[in-house]
Amino acid sequence: MEMATVRHRPEALELLEAQSKFTKKELQILYRGFKNPGYLSFSHECPSGVVNEETFKEIYSQFFPQGDSTTYAHFLFNAFDTDHNGSVSFEDFVMGLSILLRGTVQEKLNWAFNLYDINKDGYITKEEMLDIMKAIYDMMGKCTYPVLKEDAPRQHVETFFQKMDKNKDGVVTIDEFIESCQKDENIMRSMQLFENVI
Amino acid sequence: MAAGVAAWLPFARAAAIGWMPVANCPMPLAPAEKNKRQDELIILNVSGRRFQTWRTTLERYPDTLLGSTEKEFFFNEDTKEYFFDRDPEVFRCILNFYRTGKLHYPRYECISAYDEELAFYGILPEIIGDCCYEEYKDRKRENAERLMDDNDSENNQEGSMPSLSFRQTMWRAFENPHTSTLALVFYYVTGFFIAVSVITNVVETVPCGTVPGSKELPCGERYAVAFFCLDTACVMIFTVEYLLRLFAAPSRYRFIRSVMSIIDVVAIMPYYIGLVMTNNEDVSGAFVTLRVFRVFRIFKFSRHSQGLRILGYTLKSCASELGFLLFSLTMAIIIFATVMFYAEKGSSASKFTSIPASFWYTIVTMTTLGYGDMVPKTIAGKIFGSICSLSGVLVIALPVPVIVSNFSRIYHQNQRADKRRAQKKARLARIRVAKTGSSNAYLHSKRNGLLNEALELTGSTEEEQHMTKGTSLIESQHHHLLHCLEKTTNHEFIDEQLFEQNCMESSMQNYPSSRSPSLSSHAGLSTSCCSRRHKKSSHLPNSSVPATRLRSMQELSTIHIQCSEQPSLTTSRSSLNMKSDDGLRPNCKAAQITTAIISIPTPPALTPEGESRPGPGSPGPAALPSSANIVKVSAL
Numbered sequence: 001m002e003m004a005t006v007r008h009r010p011e012a013l014e015l016l017e018a019q020s021k022f023t024k025k026e027l028q029i030l031y032r033g034f035k036n037p038g039y040l041s042f043s044h045e046c047p048s049g050v051v052n053e054e055t056f057k058e059i060y061s062q063f064f065p066q067g068d069s070t071t072y073a074h075f076l077f078n079a080f081d082t083d084h085n086g087s088v089s090f091e092d093f094v095m096g097l098s099i100l101l102r103g104t105v106q107e108k109l110n111w112a113f114n115l116y117d118i119n120k121d122g123y124i125t126k127e128e129m130l131d132i133m134k135a136i137y138d139m140m141g142k143c144t145y146p147v148l149k150e151d152a153p154r155q156h157v158e159t160f161f162q163k164m165d166k167n168k169d170g171v172v173t174i175d176e177f178i179e180s181c182q183k184d185e186n187i188m189r190s191m192q193l194f195e196n197v198i
Numbered sequence: 199m200a201a202g203v204a205a206w207l208p209f210a211r212a213a214a215i216g217w218m219p220v221a222n223c224p225m226p227l228a229p230a231e232k233n234k235r236q237d238e239l240i241i242l243n244v245s246g247r248r249f250q251t252w253r254t255t256l257e258r259y260p261d262t263l264l265g266s267t268e269k270e271f272f273f274n275e276d277t278k279e280y281f282f283d284r285d286p287e288v289f290r291c292i293l294n295f296y297r298t299g300k301l302h303y304p305r306y307e308c309i310s311a312y313d314e315e316l317a318f319y320g321i322l323p324e325i326i327g328d329c330c331y332e333e334y335k336d337r338k339r340e341n342a343e344r345l346m347d348d349n350d351s352e353n354n355q356e357g358s359m360p361s362l363s364f365r366q367t368m369w370r371a372f373e374n375p376h377t378s379t380l381a382l383v384f385y386y387v388t389g390f391f392i393a394v395s396v397i398t399n400v401v402e403t404v405p406c407g408t409v410p411g412s413k414e415l416p417c418g419e420r421y422a423v424a425f426f427c428l429d430t431a432c433v434m435i436f437t438v439e440y441l442l443r444l445f446a447a448p449s450r451y452r453f454i455r456s457v458m459s460i461i462d463v464v465a466i467m468p469y470y471i472g473l474v475m476t477n478n479e480d481v482s483g484a485f486v487t488l489r490v491f492r493v494f495r496i497f498k499f500s501r502h503s504q505g506l507r508i509l510g511y512t513l514k515s516c517a518s519e520l521g522f523l524l525f526s527l528t529m530a531i532i533i534f535a536t537v538m539f540y541a542e543k544g545s546s547a548s549k550f551t552s553i554p555a556s557f558w559y560t561i562v563t564m565t566t567l568g569y570g571d572m573v574p575k576t577i578a579g580k581i582f583g584s585i586c587s588l589s590g591v592l593v594i595a596l597p598v599p600v601i602v603s604n605f606s607r608i609y610h611q612n613q614r615a616d617k618r619r620a621q622k623k624a625r626l627a628r629i630r631v632a633k634t635g636s637s638n639a640y641l642h643s644k645r646n647g648l649l650n651e652a653l654e655l656t657g658s659t660e661e662e663q664h665m666t667k668g669t670s671l672i673e674s675q676h677h678h679l680l681h682c683l684e685k686t687t688n689h690e691f692i693d694e695q696l697f698e699q700n701c702m703e704s705s706m707q708n709y710p711s712s713r714s715p716s717l718s719s720h721a722g723l724s725t726s727c728c729s730r731r732h733k734k735s736s737h738l739p740n741s742s743v744p745a746t747r748l749r750s751m752q753e754l755s756t757i758h759i760q761c762s763e764q765p766s767l768t769t770s771r772s773s774l775n776m777k778s779d780d781g782l783r784p785n786c787k788a789a790q791i792t793t794a795i796i797s798i799p800t801p802p803a804l805t806p807e808g809e810s811r812p813g814p815g816s817p818g819p820a821a822l823p824s825s826a827n828i829v830k831v832s833a834l
Contacts, residue, residue, distance in 0.1 A: 189225075
């Protein structure tokens with residue numbers, strides 16, 4: 001694949017402004033950061049204009065030096081790459097961020113559900129949740145207090161399912177998820193945490 | 199965190215929303231962005247040349263001059279620009295570093311000027327990109343060597359050297375004859391005697407004219423006494439030299455094993471063995487053989503000649519090529535010898551009596567020597583003989599230039615490979631240090647953050663601002679992100695040594711394993727910070743708990759804080775309780791500031807080593823190893 005010749009230009013600024021909830025200035029700032037990921041420890045051949053999974057993983061791992069964030073970055077990548085073409089373009093990036101930062105609580109919860117539902121079939125099974133949980137715990141690394149036990153993710157998944165799975169059928173649907181989250185004030189409050197990130 | 203990807207921090211924070219539904223605990227507050235400015239272009243005036251860039255570009259690397267508030271020192275109010283009285287050429291590279299994240303080293307630039315500029319702008323040279331790093335390191339090393347040479351020659355001229363021990367001066371004198379006149383004298387004397395010894399060995403065998411009445415004698419037997427004296431003198435000198443070197447060597451064992459000392463020993467051994475052995479007929483044959491070893495004295499010259507040493511080293515490094523040449527020659531010799539033997543088998547009175555006998559013919563022919571002592575007589579033999587000599591030219595001539603060029607290539611390559619390996623190790627070590635630095639920064643700021651929030655609670659705003667001035671906004675946002683992750687998983691980041699200690703503590707427990715399931719189930723409760731919902735809070739006044747009676751009291755979700763500034767922290771309960779008032783963590787803007795101490799058995803990791811008390815009232819965690827200087831603060 002000739003990396004050097006593939007160039008991807010994003011849509012026009014006005015179009016993106018209309019589609020997302022960012023202003024022009026914010027989009028400019030976002031694009032500058034997107035197009036130039038900055039210093040990576042080994043240079044990836046990244047076709048300009050899109051971010052591939054390797055670069056994505058590497059960027060994300062810069063923020064979590066103690067653990068291994070590649071698995072979680074993989075799930076994140078799939079959540080951002082809405083058209084599943086193997087790369088995250090600037091439009092995908094902006095749409096994802098628009099939901100996360102400026103969306104309604106409903107939209108955010110939808111996004112989170114989409115992240116957990118690995119095979120995108122509309123149901124979160126225990127196995128999927130366990131994968132996600134393990135990925136999150138991997139990011140903590142080894143040196144934690146208290147010491148990470150082997151079954152910590154599994155226990156956490158059990159807690160999660162107890163809370164979310166209303167009809168106890170072993171899967172969590174989108175409605176159960178949204179309903180349970182809306183009842184939990186902690187979750188509701190933490191959803192507003194990153195309002196003013198840009 | 200490599201500050202270069204600070205541009206992606208907002209994305210990482212937004213993605214943290216993915217953890218929220220999973221977390222059981224409330225999240226910490228996000229750091230407030232005080233006076234958030236819109237991104238603006240700033241002008242950097244470097245000796246008259248104006249550069250412009252976004253403010254956020256420079257803030258990508260907050261620990262450099264341009265990225266931190268240090269640049270305000272250079273702000274010119276009248277012209278509203280930052281003025282630097284430095285080299286604009288090098289500044290171009292530095293500004294490109296902020297823009298692209300890669301620092302390049304321009305080849306035309308002087309290495310020390312470049313280093314000075316980097317030091318001024320607070321940029322570590324280690325982050326020079328791979329494309330330019332090798333060049334940079336090479337130039338730096340050359341520079342350092344040149345400086346060292348200058349220093350050395352200065353020292354030699356001045357003659358002022360640090361006082362070494364007698365042994366060390368001797369060793370230096372042996373290794374480098376130019377250090378003192380005595381060393382030089384010694385060097386020349388030993389060289390002279392080596393030459394004398396070698397010449398003696400050679401002349402010994404020359405026929406020296408006849409004594410009337412007997413046949414021609416070699417000089418060695420005619421002037422036996424003179425030669426013996428010469429030999430004795432040389433061997434004495436060599437022995438003394440060897441013993442002196444042995445005495446002066448910093449590592450005697452290594453010296454004995456080194457090649458040069460083995461040569462020394464081999465050179466003088468025959469003489470001593472000759473002294474010991476008697477002059478009877480049986481062993482004189484062996485004795486004569488031993489004298490052959492005297493010729494090894496010529497190798498002692500390699501101490502005197504740098505070139506010989508280099509030759510030896512290159513031969514060693516090209517051993518595989520030489521081995522291959524030898525192998526292919528052997529193959530060809532065997533093939534041709536066999537062919538010649540069978541070709542000449544028919545001829546009468548043939549010299550090719552066996553295949554090994556034909557080896558000699560093949561070797562002489564293939565190396566184009568052609569002595570003529572063995573020649574084929576049959577036609578087939580002559581045909582194969584000519585094929586043999588033609589192929590000999592090819593087989594010998596072709597690999598030799600390859601080997602010669604291999605010599606130089608391998609020699610230079612070895613040098614470069616060693617260089618690169620050493621550089622790579624050093625680089626990786628530095629990168630690793632930087633990485634642990636970033637995680638240490640988080641742990642460090644956690645500790646500070648506790649004190650911050652405590653101060654926040656007590657309402658002293660000035661001190662709070664004073665504290666938060668230390669970390670930049672990006673750092674505090676990054677730490678908030680890591681904090682959210684901790685809350686999601688109910689585990690905390692600690693550094694390596696604490697982790698090792700905890701592992702050691704838990705592994706030294708002599709609790710029966712049957713107890714651990716019950717403990718772990720309790721542990722599940724106790725480590726969850728949300729158990730305040732189920733708390734059976736019993737507020738205990740501080741005074742009623744004597745310092746030593748720690749057994750029944752346990753702490754709930756304690757936080758280990760490494761207080762390096764407070765070395766001798768007592769683990770008494772009262773002091774812990776006092777600390778707990780200070781280090782409150784007001785999660786969820788909680789108004790509950792009571793100190794709730796709940797008796798739940800702690801997880802095994804908290805219990806100290808050596809305690810073997812059974813029962814659910816396991817020994818309190820307060821008897822911490824005092825060397826760790828850990829303060830436990832009870833949290834709500």
